[in-house]
Amino acid sequence: MLNLKKSLSSRILFYFFIVGTTLIVGVFYTFEEAGKEAFKQMEKEKAEVIVNTILPTIAMNLYLGMTSNVNKVIKEVTKNNENILGITIVNNGKVVSSYLKKDIGKSEYFIMTRTIKRPNSDESIGRMHVIYSYAHFKRLVNKYSKLLWIFLFGIAVLLILFSIYLEQLLSPLKQIVLQLSNYTPKKTLSFEFSDREDEIGRISRTLEKMQQKIKSYALKQENMNKILEEKVQQKTQELKKRLYMDSLTGLPNRFRLQEDLESLQDATLIIINIDDFKELNDLFGHKTGDKILANFAQNITNLISTNYPKFYRFSGDEFAMLFNRKMTKSDIEQFLGLLANKIENMTFFHGDKELSLHVTMGACIGKDGALEKADIALKKAKQHKKSYEIYKESDKSVERQYQKNIEWIKRLKKSIDLERVVPFFQAIVNAKTKRPKGYECLMRIKGDERQIHTPYEFLEIAKKSRYYPKLTQIMIAKSCQYFQHSNCSFSINLSILDIMNKEIVQTLKESIDKYQVANQLILEIVESEGIENYSLVHDFVAEMKNIGCQIAIDDFGTGYSNFEHILKLPIDYIKIDGSLVKNVSTDENSELIISTIVNLAKKKKIATVAEFVSSAEIYEKVKELGVDYVQGYYFAKPEEHVEIECNQ
């Protein structure tokens, strides 16, 4: 298939062929038709001339009744003219005279009819029918067609010759294109047509000039590329360095550690964390902190004279040390002890002040999961407030807990997103009447399979996550909404963390305002967590009391709070800690503490609530001790939906 788009000469020749053929065919048909028509007309005119020539004579003879003369005339005319096949003279519907050639049946002809008029008059005296043959016409047409064909053949030959000439004319262009298609700036092409005077020669010369320019440009470009490549290499090195190097200390970073770990056959890893470095930063500023970190890194590096262990900076106040072999437990213990000692003896200066650092270290013997394991060991050391720990297989449980915590964080987020955080309500019953006075709102999370999770499973993790305030906010909003049309009191647990969080306090105020539940709401402040900032709590309690809320101290009797401070708060309820209540029937000390709390409360006109009342025996005992309200499984479990009509 001819690719017209790719070749200019092919396109020219193709269209030339199309135009030529169309022209030839068009000319042939036009001329043939015109010729035929002309010849036909010519024959008719000839016939006309003959008819007009003989007609007066025939008219004269016919008029004069000289039919023999008429016969003679038409016979002579017919004989002398091969194109006339016959003539018939008709007068008054009768054939007066007729002469027809014998072979008339085989011929093609046309009939020309003329009225015979009386000489010197318009009076009709008959009709003359002249049968005129097409034979001559056909001969003429054939001859003409033949000539036309020869002419057109000549034209076609000329066109072909012209096409060949055109092809030859354009062939230099093709050659130039072929040469150019293999062109690279390194090659020097020589065009053989450059000495020609025509356009091809000019193109060739221009291309040669262009070639020189491109060559010099390419040379420049090549040099520039080399420079750029060097620069790129330099930058790559720099970036690599940045990627694998800590800019502050000049130590290799976590990425390098990971790569080194992978490249080693066996390893021992130590993670070193500077204790309370945050405080140091806060106290002396980050600039000093960074300087100390750099000095620390330098000091440790100075301790290492061999290739291994290698020293790395993880991030912030965390460093790592990597050995390229599996050390024995005793060796690593000895090393860790020595290192801890060396670090503690290091002195850092800030102005004229001497500073010393304490570190906690976690170590892992072996390459597999070294980072995680060393991290677990570090956490364990931190938990146990030891200077170092070495990862043991039994620490896997910590690892599992760690995994579990991560899962719980994900689950908490999901629960918030899917609104699966819901309040459950446990009745608080009047100890004397046994009738519900109100409800304590307890947080629950619904699992994927509709199972219910209690705060026991997630509260500690939640407090460490950023989702904790959101959980409290949800509880506040949903609890207030649930009791908005109720006459029951309801209590919400608030920790010191919650009170300190402005967003939570804001949500609390907004919910109280929105659902108009100030007079029903009891805020249970958890005492067991230990209240340090009493003025903040006092202000909060005063504000809430002012709004109309009541205040309860939860888990009273087990915490480390200052009784004096607590009793100065304008509280309405004391909720006696469940651990005391559940043993009240068996433990005299618990009974004594509860009795003291109740007496104290009564004197301060504070109502008391006993939690964890799980049996009739406990109930009877706390009732006997004078507790006002009771709460526990003996009366009701926490439920998602409860009766919201209460007897106050």
Place this chain on the structure above:
Amino acid sequence: MRKIVLCILVAYFARAYEYNKLLLRTQSSLYPKLMLMDQKLSSHIKDKRIDFYILVTAIDRLYAKYFKKQLDRLYATGIGGYRFCSKIVNFSTFLADKRSEADAIYLLRAKEDILKQVAQKIANRRDIYSFTYEKKDLLYGFLCNVAIEKEVVIYINKKVLLRGDFEFLPQLYQISRFIEP
């Protein structure tokens, strides 16, 4: 015997003066038509009537009548828009008539001197058509004769034609033969 010889002689001479009726019919048919071939006919015939005189001697009166009868039959309604009026006139009457109204004359057989006189008489008139029964009579100075030879032949006296005020259709000349005395 003498009577027999006399009868034979009479019959012989009588046959000599006998007319060819076919020729008479042909001539009666053609002569008026030939007049119409003249494109100046209308200028010659002012009264729209063609007066066609059949000049005859007493002896041929019977044939003259026959001729007239043929004419009257053929052209009873006129010819070419002209009324046609044929009249048998003796040569002597015609020669004596100084103001003849004849538009055309047809001459049956007559003596040479009579024919010469008639020719002499019409020579002054350029608009009179003269036809003869006999072809040879043309030579005396008459215009046209139709003879039956192998076929019908029209003879025209070229001298009379040129002398007269005639303008016949060219086709007529094509089919005619000219006599030049």
